[in-house]
Amino acid sequence: MTPVTLDHANFLTPRVGDGGVDPDRLEGVLSERFQEIHREVERRREEGGLGFYGLPYASESMRQVQEVADSFGQWFEAVVVVGIGGSSLGARAVAEALRGSLWNERSEESREHFPKLYFLENADPDTTSELLAHLDLRRTLFNIVSKSGSTAETMAQFLVVEEALRATMDENQLRGHLLFTTDPEAGILRAMAEERGIPALPVPPQVGGRFSVLSPVGLLPAAVVGADLEELLKGAAEMDARCRSGTLAENPAGLFATLLHTADVEAGRSVHVFMPYGDRMRAIGLWFQQLWGESLGKARDREGRIVNVGPTPVAALGAVDQHSLLQLLMEGPHDKAVAFVRVGRREAPMPIPPSHPDVAGLSYLGGHTLEALLETELKATAEALRRAGRPSLVLEVETLDERALGGLFMLLQISTVYAGALYGVDPLDQPGVELGKEITYGLLGREGFPSPEDSDEAD
Amino acid sequence: MTPVTLDHANFLTPRVGDGGVDPDRLEGVLSERFQEIHREVERRREEGGLGFYGLPYASESMRQVQEVADSFGQWFEAVVVVGIGGSSLGARAVAEALRGSLWNERSEESREHFPKLYFLENADPDTTSELLAHLDLRRTLFNIVSKSGSTAETMAQFLVVEEALRATMDENQLRGHLLFTTDPEAGILRAMAEERGIPALPVPPQVGGRFSVLSPVGLLPAAVVGADLEELLKGAAEMDARCRSGTLAENPAGLFATLLHTADVEAGRSVHVFMPYGDRMRAIGLWFQQLWGESLGKARDREGRIVNVGPTPVAALGAVDQHSLLQLLMEGPHDKAVAFVRVGRREAPMPIPPSHPDVAGLSYLGGHTLEALLETELKATAEALRRAGRPSLVLEVETLDERALGGLFMLLQISTVYAGALYGVDPLDQPGVELGKEITYGLLGREGFPSPEDSDEAD
Numbered sequence: 001m002t003p004v005t006l007d008h009a010n011f012l013t014p015r016v017g018d019g020g021v022d023p024d025r026l027e028g029v030l031s032e033r034f035q036e037i038h039r040e041v042e043r044r045r046e047e048g049g050l051g052f053y054g055l056p057y058a059s060e061s062m063r064q065v066q067e068v069a070d071s072f073g074q075w076f077e078a079v080v081v082v083g084i085g086g087s088s089l090g091a092r093a094v095a096e097a098l099r100g101s102l103w104n105e106r107s108e109e110s111r112e113h114f115p116k117l118y119f120l121e122n123a124d125p126d127t128t129s130e131l132l133a134h135l136d137l138r139r140t141l142f143n144i145v146s147k148s149g150s151t152a153e154t155m156a157q158f159l160v161v162e163e164a165l166r167a168t169m170d171e172n173q174l175r176g177h178l179l180f181t182t183d184p185e186a187g188i189l190r191a192m193a194e195e196r197g198i199p200a201l202p203v204p205p206q207v208g209g210r211f212s213v214l215s216p217v218g219l220l221p222a223a224v225v226g227a228d229l230e231e232l233l234k235g236a237a238e239m240d241a242r243c244r245s246g247t248l249a250e251n252p253a254g255l256f257a258t259l260l261h262t263a264d265v266e267a268g269r270s271v272h273v274f275m276p277y278g279d280r281m282r283a284i285g286l287w288f289q290q291l292w293g294e295s296l297g298k299a300r301d302r303e304g305r306i307v308n309v310g311p312t313p314v315a316a317l318g319a320v321d322q323h324s325l326l327q328l329l330m331e332g333p334h335d336k337a338v339a340f341v342r343v344g345r346r347e348a349p350m351p352i353p354p355s356h357p358d359v360a361g362l363s364y365l366g367g368h369t370l371e372a373l374l375e376t377e378l379k380a381t382a383e384a385l386r387r388a389g390r391p392s393l394v395l396e397v398e399t400l401d402e403r404a405l406g407g408l409f410m411l412l413q414i415s416t417v418y419a420g421a422l423y424g425v426d427p428l429d430q431p432g433v434e435l436g437k438e439i440t441y442g443l444l445g446r447e448g449f450p451s452p453e454d455s456d457e458a459d
Numbered sequence: 460m461t462p463v464t465l466d467h468a469n470f471l472t473p474r475v476g477d478g479g480v481d482p483d484r485l486e487g488v489l490s491e492r493f494q495e496i497h498r499e500v501e502r503r504r505e506e507g508g509l510g511f512y513g514l515p516y517a518s519e520s521m522r523q524v525q526e527v528a529d530s531f532g533q534w535f536e537a538v539v540v541v542g543i544g545g546s547s548l549g550a551r552a553v554a555e556a557l558r559g560s561l562w563n564e565r566s567e568e569s570r571e572h573f574p575k576l577y578f579l580e581n582a583d584p585d586t587t588s589e590l591l592a593h594l595d596l597r598r599t600l601f602n603i604v605s606k607s608g609s610t611a612e613t614m615a616q617f618l619v620v621e622e623a624l625r626a627t628m629d630e631n632q633l634r635g636h637l638l639f640t641t642d643p644e645a646g647i648l649r650a651m652a653e654e655r656g657i658p659a660l661p662v663p664p665q666v667g668g669r670f671s672v673l674s675p676v677g678l679l680p681a682a683v684v685g686a687d688l689e690e691l692l693k694g695a696a697e698m699d700a701r702c703r704s705g706t707l708a709e710n711p712a713g714l715f716a717t718l719l720h721t722a723d724v725e726a727g728r729s730v731h732v733f734m735p736y737g738d739r740m741r742a743i744g745l746w747f748q749q750l751w752g753e754s755l756g757k758a759r760d761r762e763g764r765i766v767n768v769g770p771t772p773v774a775a776l777g778a779v780d781q782h783s784l785l786q787l788l789m790e791g792p793h794d795k796a797v798a799f800v801r802v803g804r805r806e807a808p809m810p811i812p813p814s815h816p817d818v819a820g821l822s823y824l825g826g827h828t829l830e831a832l833l834e835t836e837l838k839a840t841a842e843a844l845r846r847a848g849r850p851s852l853v854l855e856v857e858t859l860d861e862r863a864l865g866g867l868f869m870l871l872q873i874s875t876v877y878a879g880a881l882y883g884v885d886p887l888d889q890p891g892v893e894l895g896k897e898i899t900y901g902l903l904g905r906e907g908f909p910s911p912e913d914s915d916e917a918d
Contacts, residue, residue, distance in 0.1 A: 084782045085779070100589050102590065106593070122737075122777075123829050124738045124739075124829065124833060125807050125829040126559060126739055126806070126807065127560070127739075129809055130559050130561050131561065134565070149820065151782075152824065156811050157829075159811050162812075163814060188818055188820045192818075209782075271730070278585065280583075280585055280586075294785075294786040296791075297788075297789075297790055298790050299791075300790075308791060309792065310792065312730050312787065312791070312795070319581055319612055320544070320581050322895060323543045323544025324749035325748065326891065327752065327892050328752040328753065328756025330891030330894070331756055332752075332771070333769065334767060335771070336771070346585060350584035350587055352615050352618050352619060353618050353622040355621065359647055360905075361647045362614055362618060364900065364906065365611065365614060366618060370615060373582045373903070374581070374583060374584070377611075377612075377895070377899055380902060381895045384895035388894070431786075432789030432790035433781060433782075433786050435846065436785065436836070436840045436842075439843055443839060444823050444831075444832070446819075452842060
């Protein structure tokens with residue numbers, strides 16, 4: 001059995017009508033186009049420019065992460081990941097998928113003595129003061145994650161955290177409450193780690209933040225909550241193997257990218273709704289939103305021409321957002337395509353008791369399970385969208401375990417690289433966020449950055 | 460001082476260039492159009508068709524909610540709101556804005572003996588089994604919220620919850636662990652409440668789910684965490700008073716609706732990004748997403764013509780999503796407009812210590828506060844978007860308290876009604892979700908609903 005598969009029947013014209021993609025074109029011109037794209041991506045991969053491809057095979061790095069996590073023993077009651085964007089979204093996606101949202105409220109026994117896991121992402125004073133007041137700092141490890149070592153929010157949080165630690169322990173103890181995840185050579189965090197003897201995990205230089213979930217950035221938090229790292233990488237490697245095929249019909253990442261790209265550029269379906277059915281996958285949606293949006297939303301193509309392209313990813317959640325966004329998806333402009341994620345099998349299906357057989361509005365539910373209800377709602381929503389001429393596809397996850405997660409991450413990352421090639425943009429850069437950073441530096445008085453009031457404020 | 464104001468300078472052509480709205484048009488034709496819209500909405504209001512307008516003045520209903528909440532005393536350790544979509548999003552928005560995300564982990568003393576507050580929204584077996592196993596049911600109240608009393612997910616959860624309670628207590632005790640919020644006359648829950656003597660709060664008949672945050676649907680959970688309901692309604696009433704003005708420049712809801720509608724229909728800016736700066740406002744974004752998306756995304760206009768209109772609301776979070784969506788907002792297609800929310804003053808600004816004066820990448824941060832950093836990032840992001848020709852506006856919230864929240868909810872709800880009039884659609888219905896429900900009923904074998912396999916599966 002394959003842990004992750006793609007069902008795209010409702011994306012094709014025979015089922016969804018003119019809103020979909022013609023299967024003859026998919027087998028013809030779009031398959032040919034994909035073969036070119038695939039060759040181009042394989043070439044870039046061979047040249048070493050796509051570092052995330054190597055992560056499923058970085059077993060040495062994985063063992064190092066596992067050793068660090070094991071070394072905590074049962075000393076740390078809580079681990080706080082201090083990071084933002086790609087430095088937190090992947091880790092949150094893994095932890096929530098495997099442990100749910102009540103992990104930090106569970107007893108130590110119920111957590112099998114694995115630590116609680118918190119994320120300090122935003123430069124938000126409320127969140128920060130509350131969390132620091134809440135934690136027993138003597139039993140807390142702070143994992144500071146910034147590849148560059150210069151992310152403003154994360155560095156500010158680091159300064160605040162360090163000061164809080166200093167108030168309760170000496171310098172020697174303090175070191176043991178910090179763990180950096182950063183570039184192996186460059187940046188402030190690496191220099192400080194070496195100078196002060198603070199342990200530091202490496203982010204491979206060719207791996208960008210939003211492609212780093214299978215690097216120590218995502219693996220360390222995963223190990224903290226007891227995830228099986230080997231299975232995670234194994235699932236990713238299996239998916240990678242499937243995606244070596246240049247035959248579109250055999251390559252799920254190729255199909256995902258080709259269908260969504262075609263829907264956008266040929267039919268104006270520029271809003272790509274990612275809608276897993278199941279609460280544990282909510283954070284995967286936020287991770288995907290960054291991956292797809294930041295990789296493909298670009299002003300210039302690879303030849304430097306102004307193109308202003310990129311789909312708008314929307315993270316939704318089934319069945320909850322049937323009661324929020326579905327109305328718009330069903331009846332609004334024909335500018336959307338939907339990617340569902342379906343989990344085939346769950347641990348506890350949860351029977352719905354047939355306790356009110358005489359009440360028509362309740363009796364039809366009794367005897368089913370919550371799992372079947374959720375499943376039925378996905379099926380019904382996809383069918384309703386189909387009848388309304390709106391294409392959708394389903395990523396089928398056999399069961400939401402490490403192996404499937406690894407496969408899902410890899411599928412979506414490889415899709416993003418293919419989609420970058422289809423849109424003609426570099427999926428690995430993010431030049432558009434620099435201006436905001438520079439203005440921030442200027443406003444805060446950082447040396448070398450003019451105050452925006454002095455420069456082109458009035459242009 | 461007014462607790463909520465609107466700054467739209469960066470939405471106007473003098474500042475943002477051709478991507479914005481011309482101030483002469485705003486003062487001229489758009490103001491005239493708004494006057495018509497305003498008259499139309501005021502008329503509908505007088506006719507009683509817009510029930511949410513009355514909620515700020517329903518002090519009798521508010522007192523009833525407060526009495527119910529007070530009657531819990533310190534008996535209940537936890538309250539679980541069982542509801543989905545409009546039956547949970549508003550309540551979550553209030554609770555998270557006022558109490559943050561760590562509320563349920565805090566000690567009873569730190570919560571001042573107010574109960575923990577959970578939400579059971581999805582028909583998700585994992586979430587449900589985990590939560591029921593986690594709670595001490597003998598000290599838990601379940602607030603079942605469904606206006607119609609027939610929402611499939613909520614009714615299924617009700618059956619599961621009732622069975623779980625039954626396993627630990629007798630029928631008489633069980634009644635005391637249930638509280639319904641539902642239609643005052645109709646539906647299964649109302650009938651059951653009367654038959655079995657289960658307490659039940661009313662949802663006013665003319666108030667739909669997504670406009671119900673200031674009804675008992677939102678007020679009861681707010682009271683559970685100790686919110687000041689009077690202030691909440693007072694803030695809403697103040698905003699309502701400001702929005703009685705038909706003069707666009709004086710009506711913040713009118714400006715919000717007019718600017719975003721104009722950006723969509725005149726410049727193709729159909730993606731409306733709602734981006735508060737501050738973690739506590741994340742759930743407000745999800746609430747707004749339903750309000751804006753479900754109200755305005757419609758196949759037909761009020762005359763019954765097929766129009767397929769409606770903007771796509773995207774809930775983002777500052778500064779976090781500067782590291783996720785900002786690249787797309789800055790460089791992608793010119794199809795977006797951004798609504799920021801800024802909080803003027805926070806309880807704890809959180810100083811950033813100047814502890815590494817010799818490290819250039821850290822020293823510029825020291826001496827500022829996290830509050831100032833967040834604030835600066837908002838300012839810098841708005842400025843960067845402006846320079847890139849992308850319009851934005853800022854909802855300025857003086858401080859994130861009950862009064863401001865009431866004002867913010869009211870502003871956005873009134874805006875939605877104006878926007879409905881501008882788009883020419885009925886903002887109160889949601890006909891597009893019926894088909895999915897019918898297919899679900901059919902698949903589950905509910906009497907009177909054919910199995911979809913027997914009907915138009917092959918159309």
